[in-house]
Amino acid sequence: MALILFVSALLLGASVVGWLKLPLYFFEAAALTVVIGLFGWTWLAFLTALVLPYHFAIPLTIGLSAGACVLLWQPRRPQWRPLEGGRSGWILWGAASLVTTAVLGRLFWTHSLLRDSTGVYSAGSTWADFGLHSAIISHFAVLDRLQLDLPVASGAKLTYPFLIDFLSALYLRDGWSLHLSLFLPGVLLALAICQLLLSFSLRLFGHVGAAVGGLSLFLLMGSAAGLRLAYVDWQHSGRSLPDFLSDLPRDYTVLNAENGQVTNLVTTTLLPQRAILFGFGVGLTVLILLHTARHTGERRYLFVSGALIGLLPMAHPHTFIICGVVLVALTVEAAFRLRQPPWGHLAAGVGAIVLAVPQLAWQQLANGGGTGGRWRLGWAQRADESIWAFWWTNFGLMGILFVALPFLLLRPAWRHYLVWYLPFLAILAVTQVYAFQPFEYDNLKLINYVYLMACLFAGFLAVQAYRSSRWNLAAVLPIGLIVAIPGLLSVTHEFQQRDQFASTSDVALAGWVRAHTAPDAVFIGADRPGQPVATLAGRSAVLGYTGWLYSYNLPYADRVAAVTAALQGRIDDPMVRKFHPDYLLVGVNEDKSWTIDRSSLARLPVAYHNAEWTMYRLAGAAPDSTKASQEFR
Secondary structure, eight states, X not given: OHHHHHHHHHHHHHHHHHHHTOOBOHHHHHHHXXXXXXXXXXXXXXXXXXHSOHHHHHHHHHHHHHHHHHHHOOOSOOOBOOOTTHHHHHHXXXXXXXXXXHHXXXXXXXXXXXXXXXXXXXXXXXXXXXXXXXXXXXXXXXXXXXXXXXXXXXXXXXXXXXXXXXXXXXXXXXXXXXXXXXXXXXXXXXXXXXHHHHHHHHHHHOOHHHHHHHHHHHHTOOOTTHHHHHHHHHHHHTOOHHHHHHTOSSOTTOBTTTTBOOOOHIIIIITTOTHHHHHHHHHHHHHHHHHHHHHHOOHHHXXXXXXXXXXXXTTOHHHHHHHHHHHHHHHHHHHHHHTSOOHHHHHHHHHHHHHHHHHHHHHHHTTSSTTOOEEOTTTTOOTTSOHHHHHHHHTTHHHHHHHHHHHHTTSTTTGGGHHHHHHHHHHHHHHTTEESSSSGGGGHHHHHHHHHHHHHHHHXXXXXXXXXXXXXXXXXXXXXXXXXXXXXXXXXXXXXXXXXXXXXXXXXXXXXXXXXXXXXXXXXXXXXXXXXXXXXXXXXXXXXXXXXXXXXXXXXXXXXXXXXXXXXXXXXXXXXXXXXXSEEEEETTOOTTSOOOHHHHTTSOEEEXXXXXXXXXXXXXXXXXXXXXXXXO
């Protein structure tokens, strides 16, 4: 059944792409099919599931998707855009596509909760972030209908951009494993993002070399200080360079001690932050459509862009901000260029706002506290750190490019590019004075887009320098390596990591919980990113990892107090009763910050026990014979 859902989405995407009548590169058409198909189908499924149980909503979604395919399908053969550069262009494109497919394919496969006889595995930042994603996915999957509650904070509403996790949940409940449900949409969207970035660069600059160079720099972005620190570590290691590179001691873009906040795109964004896969995919689709509308005047592309922008908040609100700012910039530019109101742009903007307002209202108001934005001068600059040192540590040569680009683009032949860069420069300026969430690091989700556009322009400038004189390569290549090496080391380090996400005892616990507890059962226990009753069994926890709750601006002091009381055996404490837990879960090796009174806990009835876990039944819990949760692999 999951395969039917997947194929249905791709057919929907193909029909929409054909209906657009947009001259495309063949790889661009494939990428747009993946992005528009998965994104549009997920929205259809979400809307139907809001009002119907899954067993009605999903067949209805398939039917609606099939109907849309019939209405939109174009029988005529598509007109493909010829690739600039001819045979050499295709060779360069093929090499770039082969490398990105090999690298991203391998990393997504190994990081997407791969299971073997010894447990479940991931690595790096993905190990931590997938605790949340798998909890949301598993929670959606075990229920009979959609409920917008946050499984890592029972009783709170789910305001996190969850659409891609909802898609994976539908695959999981209809037969795919958790690993495949994470891997397939993730890797396809990541590869589609790479292809759309290439095609957008080609539409801007018309050169395959510039596109491949921009893609390479973007994928290998990272804190500039990483290069110096890697050299120092190598010198102090006493090892040969190949030996050092074969077993890197750390990720050279994750620089906590040095306050390096610009982490690598692949290892800390594409792999762990699943929401950004829809974000980048839809964002690049919007940029391509807006670019085409600007050159053709075709309003169809503006209206589709407006619809996609309006549907972004539930998928990735940071991309909604980016695309909204770009649309505003193009609207202003069109008004000056045409010397009349750009009604098509304005209609697209109004449509986007109408679609977005209910989503934004939910995200801001559902839990009563908003998203925790505040003024924060200097992004994540420390009190004892100069702004110049902070910028150099994080941005290095790319920081110089950020500032220099507007002046370089004042050349008459390049001036038309300003409208594509200035919105991103404005976003960069805002991120340096305002934190959109409590965790300042999350501003990087916006800064990533500044890197995207700056890297594309860097590829363009490199080609212009080469055309001016081949000797310029002597400067261009070293500069490119200086910028890219920290990110390259980060990706290399990621291949060397393998971290256990769940042990065999965790898997056994989750299996028992799925079979013997109600899907809406609530568990109380210590906060862990990989709590198996949430991540693998889909049950709600009173207290998930507190770092997540802080990032979502959710108060959690009462939840910590409830867990503290429960672990000391005070299950009748008012704080515990406030969250109505059904079971208490205690691990053999809990963090030392928690005080556990095991003698008091011994008086509670044990519902389940294995080598690593003891689960106590609390008053009001359903008997163990309750079996209300569907099994999934």
